[in-house]
Amino acid sequence: MRRTEVSVRADVEGQHEFRARVREFFASPRVREAVTRVRTAPPEDEPGLLDVYRWLGERGWLAPSWPERYGGLGRGLAESAIVTEEMCLAGVPDDAHVLGIDIVGNFLLQVGTDAQRARWLRRLARGESLAAVLFTEPACGSDLARLTTRAAPDGDGWRLYGTKIYNQKTQFADVALCAARTSESPVPFDGITLFLLPLRSPGIVIRPVENITNDRFHEVVVDGVRLTTDDVVGTVGDGWALMNDMLLLERTGIDFHAKIRRWLDSVAAEVRGSGDLDLEARFVELDARLRAGHALAWRVVAELARGEADPATAAMAKWYVTEQARAVIRFCLEVRGMSGVLSTWDADPVDNGLVEAAARYAPTHRLGSGTSEIMLYIIASSALELL
Structure with missing residues (x-):
């Protein structure tokens, strides 16, 4: 048997073992009790940070593909997919996991600065903090090339102005990945930049948007919040390419x-x-x-x-x-x-x-x-x- 075949078989066997352990965790009494509490809570008691997330984070399972220094296990995308799959099969709400780990966390892991990773990744992977996503706007849904939120130059930084809508978990999140225009161009895909936006900043208003599910959407109005180059994710003007590459993971x-x-x-x-x-x-x-x-x-x-x-x-x-x-x-x-x-x-x-x-x-x-x-x-x- 060739060495590569042995390696592949070992990987698959390791993934089966990992899945069995994750499934056993989700079947444990304390997790089932926690899920029942969340699922039977009245609509106004929408869950934010879940005990289940923290329990996963203690094991390095909330973001198992991330390096250990950032709270993961240093494993592969298959293990991340296994956790996501078993989480949903067990009925554990996954919106905060998708937003904070699969989107914002992976953006930072791939293109964030060392300082951004050090500040946020371990907190997210431990289930100690939540992150949200601010892409969609009232006049543009899936067509993000039409977004109008603007980042107006202000000294060595920018001030953000705009309205985002249909955003989840923003009432619980500490930070959001926000797409805004830093420059105008005849090509609608150009000039979009991604920022880490602190959601507790003066100038941010979060309003609920009711819908038929148990989890509220929100309208987020950003009025003049100042950001600097330290808050840019990736490079200025490269937001469209980053969004297209990273959203494949979702x-x-x-x-x-x-x-x-x-x-x-x-x-x-x-x-x-x-x-x-x-x-x-x-x-x-x-x-x-x-x-x-x-x-x-x-x-x-x-x-x-x-x-x-x-x-x-x-x-x-x-x-x-x-x-x-x-x-x-x-x-x-x-x-x-x-x-x-x-x-x-x-x-x-x-x-x-x-x-x-x-x-x-x-x-x-x-x-x-x-x-x-x-x-x-x-x-x-x-x-x-x-x-």
Whole structure:
């Protein structure tokens, strides 16, 4: 057997062992109790920093691919994907993890300064601090080239002016990765710079934007907050390229698949006990589609780990996986019947109202991390060369 084959086999065996340990952690009584408390809390008690995150951080599992000096384990992207997948399968809220670790933390790890890494990474990896993302604006959603938040020159720095919207966890976060224009250009992609914006600064107003899920969105108004070159992530004017490169890490489809898989698995026993052959056949078809999406998502993870990231493949994975959400939740509602519309705040709901909550969250899967329409545009232009 060649040495490379031995190495690959060892890696896979190590990942299986790591997954078993992570799964055992999420199945432990204290984690299950913590998840139940979060899932049954009233809407106004939206969770911020979770005990589960701190427990993961103590093990180096919240960001296992990060170097040990920054609170990780120095392992690979596969281990990070395993944690994300098992977290979602266990029903642990993952929004703060995606924002703080997968996006902001990875940006800093890849292109941040030594000072930025030293200040933030260990706090994020230990579950001691949260970070948010300020990209979307009222007049631009997935088309970030149209953003208008501006960084006006001010001595050796800038003052930021603009409004961001549909941002999550900003009421709990200490810092946000904010995209703003530092220069004007006929080319809309040019002149965008990424900043680390302290969210407790004078000149920042955070307002809730109500929606149908349990987690609020927010409007963030930035009025003249002063930033310096120490707050720039990457280089000035290079924000568009950085966002496109780094957001691939958010588009594997791993997290979306695990959430949808959890929904379908929650009704598996009822389908098997129904004696309805048509219902069983439809379950099998949905299961097969999810398995295909799972394989595609892990293909993206493998490509990223090899340094062979392909935006089109990532877009395919994200689009294909999230497009299963509506069909799966309709099926779950059909299987559950009237009990499926009982929420966690009703008396004795099945699975703490899992299906009812999923029905409210399902539409967001087509929007988060880039809309389905944007994913199709990337596929059509990059892979099929139709545009």
